Amino acid sequence: MIIPKTIHTVLITRKRDIHFTRALRIVMNRPLVVCGPSGTGKSTLLNRLFAQHPDKFGFSVSHTTRKPRAGEVDGVNYHFVPMQEFEQLIERGAFVENAMFSGNRYGTTAAAVAAVAKQNRRCILDIDTQGVKLIKANHPQLNPVFLFLAPPSIPELAKRLSGRGTESEESLNARLSAAKSEIKYAVEGGHDVVVVNDNVERAYGLLEKVALGESIEGDKLPVYEGL
């Protein structure tokens, strides 16, 4: 049968669309890990992403050993577990990150990350380099896209951290020294894509593209003085 050219073109385009939609769905099932030094602007950009696309993205539900506060629902706000259960999860290597704050443990399990995709949302993880390394070593099945949000320079990072008004001199110095090792890992090529947050509009545009499943070249890492 000879298919008229226009129908043929439509069929090919549809086929291409189906492939594209499928490929997009696969990317959207992959968590997006946003990593970057404290003060680079991760929350600023991610809050905007969630506000612009309220039904496309999700955060995983963390585990905690602290007691629920009034109105908090187990499995929604947190998975509330006793210390012993939390420690068993650590031993089993279930977490992609976990930390202790004022006597309570908090953590994100790989299972909680995977659960987000089941709700047809892309899981966004805001974690540090240590978490990135843990995922690569222990949870490769999550197969995330790793995005490094880079500061334009170390002095600009220091300015943002002090401008935020949340840091003592001690914690500012601790964050800046942690920033240097985060940047070193990015220089070694630890991430799939780099976005330099030199300008909120520009950086958000790139982050949004990656979050929506587009494959972009990304930015080059700046050369950081004094690293």
Ligand SMILES: Nc1ncnc2c1ncn2[C@@H]1O[C@H](COP(=O)(O)OP(=O)(O)OP(=O)(O)O)[C@@H](O)[C@H]1O
């Ligand atoms: N492109 C930008 N230019 C100037 N200031 C910015 C830019 N992006 C974010 N900021 C500001 O920098 C400060 C730090 O941003 P933000 O709190 O989003 O960082 P963060 O990476 O989430 O830090 P943390 O990891 O400590 O939570 C904020 O005061 C924010 O308004």
